[in-house]
Structures are given as structure tokens and as C-alpha cells.
Amino acid sequence: MKQRRFNAQLLYRGTLLFVACLIAFAQSAAATTLYAQGNDQSGGDTDRVALTELFIAADGENWVNNQNWLTGKPLSAWYGVTTDENGRVTQLSLRGNRLTGAIPPQLGSLTQLVRLVIDDNLLSGSIPPELGNLSQLQWLDLDRNQLTGSIPLELGNLKLLERLDLSGNQLSGSIPPEIGGLTELRTLYFDENQLIGAIPPQLGFLANLQTMFIEENQLSGEIPPELGNLIHLRAMSLEENNLSGSIPAELGNLTQLRSLDLDENDLSGPIPPELGDLSQLRSLYLDECGLSGPIPPQLGNLSQLRTLLLNDNELSGPIPPELGNLTHLQSLQLAGNDLRGEIPPEMDALTQLSEWNISGNPLSGCIPASWRNAASVDSEQLDLPFCPSPAAAESGMESLFGLNGDLLFALYRVSLRTLTHQALQGLDRAALSSLYISFGGDDWVNSDNWLSDKPLSTWYGVTTDLNGRVTRLDLRGNQLSGSIPAVIGRLSHLTRLAIDDNQLTGPIPPEIGYLTHLNSLDLDRNRLTGPIPPELGNLTNLERLDLTGNQLSGPIPPQLGNLAALRTLFLDENRLTGTIPPELGILIELRTL
Known part of the structure; x- marks a missing residue:
């Protein structure tokens, strides 16, 4: 009996001890959760302050889109901002949004930022070294602005960075050797700046690099043999510098x-x-x-x-x-x-x-x-x-069932009204497959999922709408070659076409004029020849047209005056002749010419 009473007392005391431990653990966990929530809230407030500073510094009142900025709504509702489940900013994408002024150093406090994309704007001044504090950053696009000064060596702290694009600015000074510490880097664009000095041999440590464009600068000295260590490199361009040896x-x-x-x-x-x-x-x-x-x-x-x-x-x-x-x-x-x-x-x-x-x-x-x-x-x-040759075999058919290309395309346009969404998706898939062949897709830097049976939205560079129709095609700097085929005009829901910074040759097909939903057309920095097709004047929703840095010739077509929504027009660095058509004077929305 005494033994039973003793065991019961022992069990009772053990139960009390266990309950006390549970209570203590729950209190500790609650305190930790409250502390973490407080930290998340504090971080979110810091992010809101940083974005507010950007809005003020970059003239947010005159952006193309500033929806919900400076409101009390969640940051995820602000245009171009993506947040995580804690409300911390992870992505900031304001490409081509007419940002002006300097990049505020407060952006360096967005410590959870993974992607910063503010390229294709009118930003000026220097790159703030505080961006080197963005330890989670994987993607940094500051290209095609008007930035000056040197490349901050603090960017070498971004150990997770996979893409660094500073091209098309007015940066000067030398390439910091600290860039060689970005061992996760896959894409490096420093082209079209005013960089001087030697290419640092430390770039040979970028073991994962796939693309290196440093052309059109004023770099000197010898090409470092250490670049031979970049065994994953697919594209290297050092052209138009002062390299010797x-x-x-x-x-x-x-x-x-x-x-x-x-x-x-x-x-x-x-x-x-x-x-x-x-x-x-x-x-x-x-x-x-x-x-x-x-x-x-x-x-x-x-x-x-x-x-x-x-x-x-x-x-x-x-x-x-x-x-x-x-x-x-x-x-x-x-x-x-x-x-x-x-x-x-x-x-x-x-x-x-x-x-x-x-x-x-x-x-x-x-x-x-x-x-x-x-x-x-x-x-x-x-x-x-010419050397003598046997009679050449008859060339392949130039038409199909007696129908020329224009008639086939006209029939295609009529058929759009009756085909189902599924069939239209099939047409988009067929058009993209033709583009892959014409653009030498096997040689692209990235061709993930192309020609596969996966949804088009998983193909690299392709964005689709809810019906699976292709709305955006972004293959910038992807080593495209060959000419632009007429089949591109079949992507009838396309709103953005960005195939710039490649090696495309031949003329601009007039069939692009069929893309009446197009808002942005970037064909710059290729090797396109021939005239600017007057059919581009049919793109009445177009807000941006960039044909810079090609070998286009002939006059500027007056039909471009029909582009009533156009805000940005770049035709520089070509071989255009004749007078500037007065019809361009009626482009009342034009901000950049």
C-alpha cells in the first residue's frame, strides 16, 4: 500500500512538472513569435521608407505607372513591387518606367531584395555603394540609364548575384577586381560605357559565368589568359576597346x-x-x-x-x-x-x-x-x-498550293475569328517553334523548355495570358542569330517584343505591323539592314520603339507619325538618310527622341 501511494505521488508530481514545462515553452514560443513579428513589421516599415525615398528621388509623380505608391496599401500592391509572406520587399521591377534623378542610397536597406530591375530609364548620378548591402540580391539590372562615376567595389559583396547588367550608361574608371568574387555570377554586361584600364585577371574566378559582354569601352592592356578558366562561358564580347597584345x-x-x-x-x-x-x-x-x-x-x-x-x-x-x-x-x-x-x-x-x-x-x-x-x-x-558548275537543281517551292505568303497570311488572319483558344495556342506554339529555328535556337545562351510539350509560359523568355496566348517575348542578349521571319507577325496578342542585343541580320519584316496590341518593340543592338518598314505605323498602341545600333538605311517613314501613343523613339546609330518627317511633330505623347 505504501509503495502504491509513493508511486501515485511520484506520477502526480511528474505530471505537474510536465504541464509547467509546456506552459513555459508556450510562453517562450509566443514571445519569440511576437519578437519575430515585430522584427518583420520593423523591416517592412524600413522597406516602405526606402521605397518612399526612391519615389521622391526618381520623380515618381511623372512615372509611366506609379499605381498605389505612397498609399497606405500593402507594399505588394505598389506597382512593380513584390513581397514575401512577411511583407518584406523581394523584387523591385520598374523597367522603362521613366524614372529620373539619382538612385537613393536608402535602397541599400531593402535587405531581402532578390531582384532589382530599374533599367531603361533616365537615372543619372553614381551607383550608390550601399547597394553592396543587398546580401540576398541575385539580379541587378541598371542598364540603359545615364549613370556616371565608377563601378562601386562594394558590389563585390553580393555573393549570391547571378546577373549584373550595367550596360549602356556613362560609367568610367576601371573594372573593380572585387567583381571576381561574385562566384555565382552567370551574366555580366558592362558594355557601352566609358570604362578604362585593364580587364582584371580576377574575372577568371567567375566559374559559373555564361555570358560576358564588355564591348564598346576604352579598356586597354592585354586579354588576361585567366579568362580561359571560364569553362561554362557561352558568349564573350570584348570588341571595340583598345586591347593590345x-x-x-x-x-x-x-x-x-x-x-x-x-x-x-x-x-x-x-x-x-x-x-x-x-x-x-x-x-x-x-x-x-x-x-x-x-x-x-x-x-x-x-x-x-x-x-x-x-x-x-x-x-x-x-x-x-x-x-x-x-x-x-x-x-x-x-x-x-x-x-x-x-x-x-x-x-x-x-x-x-x-x-x-x-x-x-x-x-x-x-x-x-x-x-x-x-x-x-x-x-x-x-x-x-566563277568556277564552272553542273546545272543546279531546281529550287524548292516558293509557294504552297499556289498561294503566296501574303494570301496565306490574310487567310490566317480571317481564321482567327473562328478558332478556339486551344487552336490559337497551337498557332502561337507553331510560330515560336519557327522562330526557334530561324534564330538558331540550338545556339542560344538559354533555351529552357523551347520545343518541349510544356506550357508556353515555361519556355524561357515567354509570357502568356490566362488563355495561354503569348503576350511577351523577351530574349534580349540571348545569342539569337539569323533574320527575323515573317511568322513573327502571327503572335497576334503580343504586347512586348524584346529581341535586342543579339546578332540578328537582314531586314525588319513588315509583318511586324500586324502586331496591333504591341506596346513595346526593342530591336536595338543587332545588325539589321534595309529600311524601316512603313507598316510599323500600324502599331497604334506602341509606346516604345527602339531600333538603335543597327545598320538600317533609307528615310524615316512618315507613317511613324501615326503612333499616337508613342512615348519613346530611338533611331540613333544607324545609316538613315533624308529629312526628319514633319509628321513626327504630331506625336504629342513623345517624351524621348
Whole structure:
């Protein structure tokens, strides 16, 4: 009996102790939750203050869209702002929203920010070093503004950064070696600035880098051989700088490289034969570099090459017959060198050539017959005949069932009224698939899910509406090549088309004029030729048109005066002629010309 009473007392006391522990734990957890909520609330208040400072500093009253800014609504309701479940700002996207003034240092207090996108505005002044406090940042786009001063070395603190785009500003000074510490970086754009000094060898530590564009600056010194460590690199452009010395043989280690652009520098010495190891290379631009010596026969190993520009150097010796192995080549530029001897008969295998130029070389023999139908540049300066050839096979059909392209497209437009949403999605999918082929999709930097059966909204760069129709196509700087096909005019719900900063050639198709829902059209920084189609005047909802940095010629079509909603018009850095049409004077919404 005593033993039972003792056990009962022991059990009772243990129960009391357990209940007391539960109460203490609950109180502690509640206190912790209240503390965390207080911290979240405090952080949210700090974020609200920082965004308010941005609104004031960047002239928020005159933004294109400032919906809900400076109201008492949740920050997630403010235009361009995304928050997490605690109300902390994680994304700020105000691209092309007419921000002016300086970037306030208070943005550095948005400590949960993952993406900061304020490119394509009119921001000026320097980049505040406080942005280096954004330790969670993965994406920083400040490009195409009017920023000045140097690149803050504090940006080297952004250890999670995957994309850094400062292109198209007026930044000066040198590239901070601290950028080499951004080991997660995949995309680096410093092009079109006024940067000076040498390329820091520390950039060779960017082990995950896939894209490096540093062209159109005033950089000097030699190309660091350490760049040969960037084994995941797919595109490198250092063109239009003042770089000197030889091309490092270590660049031959970049076996994933699709495009190498070193033209218009002050380089010297031979083309390293190691470049022949770049088995994935599609484009090689070594023109106007001051290179000398023979063309290495190892370049004939570049079986995927589409573009080879070696013109305006001091290259000598014969054209190596191994270049005849480049059966996918579309553009061959060898003009302005000292190449001698006969054109090898093996070059007749280059049946895909669309343009070539071998003028300015003391060559002999005959021009391969398969080149006859390509668009030769300055071919009249060549005193060489075409080689004889057997009768060419009849070309493929130019029409389908007797219907020309215009009629087919007209029928397509009529059929839009009766097809179901599902069928229309299929048309969009077919159009995008055609774009993939025309733009060399296998060579893109990022082609995730393209040509797959997954929803179009999962294809890289594609945005769709609730019905699955394509509304946005953003493939900027994605290594697109080839010409813009007419099929692009079938994406009838498109509101934004951004295929700028690529290597597109040929004319702007007039079929783009069918995209009547289009608000923004960015075709800048390509190699487009021909006139501006007057059909662009049909895009009456267009607010932004950027054709900068191409090789467009002819007059400015007066039909652009029909673009009543246009706010931004960039036509600079082309070869346009004639007078400015007075019809542009009726564009009352125009803010930037």
C-alpha cells in the first residue's frame, strides 16, 4: 500500500512538472513569435521608407505607372513591387518606367531584395555603394540609364548575384577586381560605357559565368589568359576597346563558347590554332584587330560555325582548304588582308553562304560556283570568274498550293475569328517553334523548355495570358542569330517584343505591323539592314520603339507619325538618310527622341 501511494505521488508530481514545462515553452514560443513579428513589421516599415525615398528621388509623380505608391496599401500592391509572406520587399521591377534623378542610397536597406530591375530609364548620378548591402540580391539590372562615376567595389559583396547588367550608361574608371568574387555570377554586361584600364585577371574566378559582354569601352592592356578558366562561358564580347597584345591560347579551353567577339581592338600576332578546339562555336569575330600570320587550318574543325569574320587584318598566306569543312557557314569575310594563291576547290562545299567578301587580297583562280547566289560584298572589285558548275537543281517551292505568303497570311488572319483558344495556342506554339529555328535556337545562351510539350509560359523568355496566348517575348542578349521571319507577325496578342542585343541580320519584316496590341518593340543592338518598314505605323498602341545600333538605311517613314501613343523613339546609330518627317511633330505623347 505504501509503495502504491509513493508511486501515485511520484506520477502526480511528474505530471505537474510536465504541464509547467509546456506552459513555459508556450510562453517562450509566443514571445519569440511576437519578437519575430515585430522584427518583420520593423523591416517592412524600413522597406516602405526606402521605397518612399526612391519615389521622391526618381520623380515618381511623372512615372509611366506609379499605381498605389505612397498609399497606405500593402507594399505588394505598389506597382512593380513584390513581397514575401512577411511583407518584406523581394523584387523591385520598374523597367522603362521613366524614372529620373539619382538612385537613393536608402535602397541599400531593402535587405531581402532578390531582384532589382530599374533599367531603361533616365537615372543619372553614381551607383550608390550601399547597394553592396543587398546580401540576398541575385539580379541587378541598371542598364540603359545615364549613370556616371565608377563601378562601386562594394558590389563585390553580393555573393549570391547571378546577373549584373550595367550596360549602356556613362560609367568610367576601371573594372573593380572585387567583381571576381561574385562566384555565382552567370551574366555580366558592362558594355557601352566609358570604362578604362585593364580587364582584371580576377574575372577568371567567375566559374559559373555564361555570358560576358564588355564591348564598346576604352579598356586597354592585354586579354588576361585567366579568362580561359571560364569553362561554362557561352558568349564573350570584348570588341571595340583598345586591347593590345596577342590572343591568349588559353581561350581555346572555353569549349562551351558559342560566340567570340574580339574585333576592333589593337591586337597583334597570329590567330592561335587553339581556337580550333572551340567545337561549339557558332560565331567568330576577329575583324579589324591587327592580326597577322596565316589562317590556322585548325579553324576548319569548327564544324558548327555560322559566321567567320577575319577581314581588315594583316593575315597572309593561302586560304586553308580545311575551311571547306565549315559546311554550316553563312557569312565569310576575308577582305582586306594579304591572302594569296588560288581559292581552294574545297571551299565549294560552303553551300550555305548567304554573304561573303574576299576583296582586297591578291587571290587567283576562280570563285567557287556554290557562292554564285550569295550576296557578295564589293564583288565588283574581284577580277576573278566563277568556277564552272553542273546545272543546279531546281529550287524548292516558293509557294504552297499556289498561294503566296501574303494570301496565306490574310487567310490566317480571317481564321482567327473562328478558332478556339486551344487552336490559337497551337498557332502561337507553331510560330515560336519557327522562330526557334530561324534564330538558331540550338545556339542560344538559354533555351529552357523551347520545343518541349510544356506550357508556353515555361519556355524561357515567354509570357502568356490566362488563355495561354503569348503576350511577351523577351530574349534580349540571348545569342539569337539569323533574320527575323515573317511568322513573327502571327503572335497576334503580343504586347512586348524584346529581341535586342543579339546578332540578328537582314531586314525588319513588315509583318511586324500586324502586331496591333504591341506596346513595346526593342530591336536595338543587332545588325539589321534595309529600311524601316512603313507598316510599323500600324502599331497604334506602341509606346516604345527602339531600333538603335543597327545598320538600317533609307528615310524615316512618315507613317511613324501615326503612333499616337508613342512615348519613346530611338533611331540613333544607324545609316538613315533624308529629312526628319514633319509628321513626327504630331506625336504629342513623345517624351524621348
